[in-house]
Amino acid sequence: MMRRLLMCALGMLAATGAVGQVPFDMSPELNLRVVPEAPTIAEEQPVAPAAPAPAAVTRLERHILPQTGIRFEGEIGTRAFDFYLTAGQAAASANLDMSVLNAIVVAPEYSELAVSINGTEVGAMPIEYANGPSSVVLEVPEGLLAAGRNRIEIAIDQRHRTDCSVSSTYELWTEVYSANTVLDLAGENLGHIEDLADLPAIGLNADGATELRLFIPQIETSEARTAALRLAQYLALALRTPAVEITLVEGLTDVFDFSGLTVVMGTAGALPPELAQLAGQAQGGPIAGMADPAALPNTLLVSGPDWAAVETAARSLMPDTAGAEADLGGLRSDLPDLVPVISGRTSIALSELGVDTLAFNGRRYHTALRFALPADFYADMYSEAELVLDAAYSPAVQPGSQLEIYVNGQIASVIPILRTEGGTFRNSRLRIPMTNFRPGINEMYIETILLTQEDTVCPPGLSGRAAARFLFSADSRIAFPDFGRMAQYPDLSALAGTGMPYTGGGDVPVLVADGSSSMQAAMMLMSRLALSSGRVIEARAVASDELDAGANAIIVGPMAGLDRELLARGRIVDLDSSGSLPVIGSGEDALQRWQESAGVPSGNVIERVQGWVADQLDLAPENFWLFRREDGAYLPQSADAAVISQVHQSEGGVWTLLTIPNGDAFVEATARLVSPTHWQQVAGRVSAVGVADESVLVLQPRNVTLVPTQPLSFSNLRLVAANWMSTNVLGYALLLAAAVVLLTIATSLLLRAGRRDK
Template sequence: MIFAGEVASRAWVIYATQEEANRASSFLLSYLSSVVVMPETSRIRVSINGQPVIERAIAASQEPAHFEAPIQRGTLRPGANIVRIDVVQRHRTDCAVTATYELWTEINNEGTGISFTGGQPPLSGGLDDIASVGVDRFGVTPIRLVTPGPIEGGGSTRVLRAVQGLAVRGQFPNPTVSVGDSQPGPTPKGGLTVVVGTASELPRLMASVPNEARQRPITTLIEDDRFGAPTLVISGPTPADVDRAIDRLNAISIPQNNAVSTSTVFAPDAPMFTGARSIRLADLGVSTQEFSGRRFRIEFQIALPDDFYAQAYGRARLLVDAAFTAAVRPGSHLDVYVNEQIASNLPITTSGGGLLQNEPMQIPLRNFRPGVNHIWLEVVLDTESDARCLPGATLPAEDRFVLFDSTEFAMDDFARIGRLPDLAAFAAAAFPYNLDDNPLAVVLARQDSATLAAAATLISRLALANGTPLAIDASPASATLGDRNTIFVGGIDYISPGILDQVGVAENVRSKWVVSADEPEGNANRDEYDNVLQRFRQRQVGEETPSAAAATRESENTPEIYQRWRDNVHGRNNVYGLLEGFERWLQSTFSISFDSLRIQEGRRSYFEPPPRTSVLMAQAMNPSGNSAWTMVAGRTPESLAAAMPRFTSDGVWNRVGGQAVAYQVASGDIDRRDIRSFQFIITQPLTIGNFRMIAANWLSINIVPYALMLLCAGTLLGIATALLLRRLGRPT
């Protein structure tokens, strides 16, 4: 968690049990800051449920600072508690706007949290206390599933069903699952051990067996002598009773109609826009703020449904209520960013101050995606005093800008229809698997604990996105897969060629991953860096040795080689050069490329992920064309299980989209293949208004059919006019 810029804030929700709320406690804060942060005027504040807990000067540029402050009785409540951190930072010497990017304060997770007098109370009780498990020092919730094994048959289905109920009840921001018949050591802090088995199997799995397990289905939190607390026992006299206990765990649903639950990561919850709607910043957790610095930023989130279809037309609006003083010079501006991409700009062109009332900033809908969308408003202020930057100019002075919480974010109606494939909709709400009441077929490429753990981490994230557990069948009959919604999970070597071909992934990805997997991670990165550095030096002197050129070509993958040959061929051909120049002009002027002029797809091409891919996900229709197939693969089952927690974290999961994605853990990069052909899935009634908006978006993407329709309409109109005039006896 990093707070950057001159002002920054973040709020999120933690959960406490009744015993934790009653016990005396303290808040621990540990952080590290930039060396350019001025301690005299920079502050960090922590509050819980609106009550101040810590306020300190920011002064920790050499080593992390550690603070402890008592939490007043009654501040911490049973259930949900809002924790908020506000940061104000000033630069030591520089007044430039660019200098504000040097300001940062990073929270040290390991030294930040709540400490209870006498130690943390053991978490033992009912299912309502699962949300109090929290996270560990890495920000994840390790869920250790202890099963009697083997996982074949109904064992894997029970695991996948159980983790869904845990994820939805706990609202864990980043769960990671491990599976085995024995898990050494006590449950780690911020983690949860789950024991699944019949009463007769429990004695060899745990030290303390609840007596109730021999009589009825149970789902209870206890403190076990082997695992400590919290340990969740899911058991019963028979396997059918274990299934009934899991049903009780999964009997929960979080409605996603008005808001999507994001509060454990970013509070408040993201409001859901299912059509025309407007909402004030005050309802998005942003209060009226006065500002005396150079770069001001506020953040909020909104959510869109999984059948959002308006990527090529339509606009949202930010109706700004703000004011600025005479110190602010023309050239200052307000910028809106959506999902880390700039989407709108409002320049300040007047001098002498001004008042903005419902000033619209138009935001194209192409910047949005199904699911949660992160939006921030950034205000860059240019003043004469900052240009001079006299001694003491970085100290707080008179406020020069104010943003009122009456500012509104508004959207008009948009088209509602699903598409397949569409991984953005899949990540947003498990689409289209959330439409089918039949059990979702989950095919494990290999029946081992690593593959099951990877699948469990994925399924828990889908349940959290859907707001309710999905029906799961982890032992489907292979003969029925051709007509069922299916998810395939496993190491790439265990995925059949037919599945790779169906989801559009090149078969040679197996050999690329095998070669790459044999390379140590650190050596590969160092060699790549050295190669780039050597090429840069050679360009500086204007030459490249034959050996270096050969080494460079060996390191290139197929797309790079294709681009190099394309550049060489087109560079020697004036016709191709003119065409490429014309395409660049179309793209920059009208956002039109030659690809958008296609009428139909040509020869089918296959997705080739980079060699250092950690997780590969691809989606397509099944061979029958009536269901969805999604494949999630890694180099090996073990590497897939290790990379899946990072892949399903908010920062990566909310960037998933297109027909296929390849995620690299080492760099955090996502390579994405856009959707080239798809099928519509009707999710809303095809009213006249909805059909009109669907047609508007489709025609905006497919320009050639649109032009042909206009030509035909114009021709028909001309013929009809000529016939009418002839009938009236007038010359044409």
């Protein structure tokens, strides 16, 4: 009876407050408690005055494209993405509004743009938008959208107005802009998220990222910082977004005008007045759920009586697919197809990777696929994958035609087409060197250049009505061999792709310099690592005197906010006010690196010869060194460039340092570094990008340390040795020479022994 009276009193109190009773969505696996057995009524806590409810919103525009848009180049192309909806959004009437612009040389009578949602075509129209970005409105059939995961696919087939040459296909492009490409839904307050399962339905902004606004009242404490670094990763995975934009705020303001997700995290005693009604619940156990949308729309509360409970509540946000070992597909909305993790010898049909069979009548066919490699992939200098190709081409195809394979934007293999009477590729094995493969997600691009006599003549109308001349079968397969497994440090590509060496190894000390900008940059870095690897780093905020050089660590802060010893260990130096190099690490080496990156030639003749030979053999000069020199300090080229550096400490730990000379630009530069376009370029021992840079500056290490990750076996040692000797050419030559000398000596001794026996 007393319990019923108590619940009634709580209900009456909630009716007068700014926040109604919150329908929390708890994780049953964690047995999170919502109400303690003896709840405390928060009568004495200040309650924010009720604000007048805004007028009901009758339409919702949902951005669905990643980044700022998608660009199709060439004659054909297909791009697919996932987007998520609540049940209410899926049931609403909807239109797809698109903003499209194409090159003026695209012939609309032979070119088409087609859009399908969940496998059903919703529109196909001529590509005729050369006069400027044009609006295209497509009606979405009722019942086509589904609650939860949906898929949109945009395909183009375009031809040149007047030119039939292969070179003319590089003039063809069509761009779909994210800012004005939205799913337009009709209904009241459809943007409200009331269930944790619907968090991905928060959606994207015009830049193709999900906006997060975090209010953490106790952010200056180490416990709150630890929880915040982990929360950023949980949320990134739960939202299934290509990218997140994180902002730290100091209060709950303008909640009705914010289109992203607002998150409040703290212990029960530190909750803001707007959530004071829930302090009693938070005192009883961990809670995680959406606040009353009428008062605090799209506001997520993560709380508990202490920080251990807050961490439990935050962890409940992580989706079941996090940490997947075999497939990274669906990890983000820009990865709608299977992305298998390759750990050794295997063969996969391209149809499983989202590639379709296609008969093509153009000049330049291309398709793309993705796969992932483990963090300890060590076969980039010797091993080869294979494309087991099933395809056919017509007798019209002439010699000079060829098939090209690109991996991560770099040319990997070129195969000429020599026969002139037509032919087929049936189980034809095309070798693909693994030089440009990297840990984490890789993208392979297959392109076929087709030359014909009729294209040379180019009669009127041929561009769009030529007969099919090439058939690519999705039964083609990509085959991987067994490859060496060995971690190497420093290796920022492994960090960027898999979170190595910080995932799966327990707590990771993270030093974050003072200031909200450093914390914001650290959370953006953590979220990007989670989105790249599908795993969570168990970050633990520490002070500088708690760092152990024998253990792995991450350090984030502007150069002015970090001790000079930390900068020295991170091998980063800066110019002082007089323009001279301070004595940190190796200043002479920093100057040499600056000369190399600036293109200043060395005066050493031997080094010039080494460089020339390396260029001819597509190797680095370091491959010809017998004893590799240690990496020196890096001198940042720009005060506004975010720099990420990784160093294997002599004591055994691997330290990764994210810093910038100008602290005022830290957040903006870090956001640019962790954007999908730039993050996939991160590699080597140092990567840097400024706020206006189009590409990432990468410095490769001179010397790396190999660290075993697999049980000792002869087969793996053999593969590792093969890659090491391919990397260290001079060492391999000396070993080979030594083997020849030993063989000669052994042969001589055997011959002498034979003569004595006679």
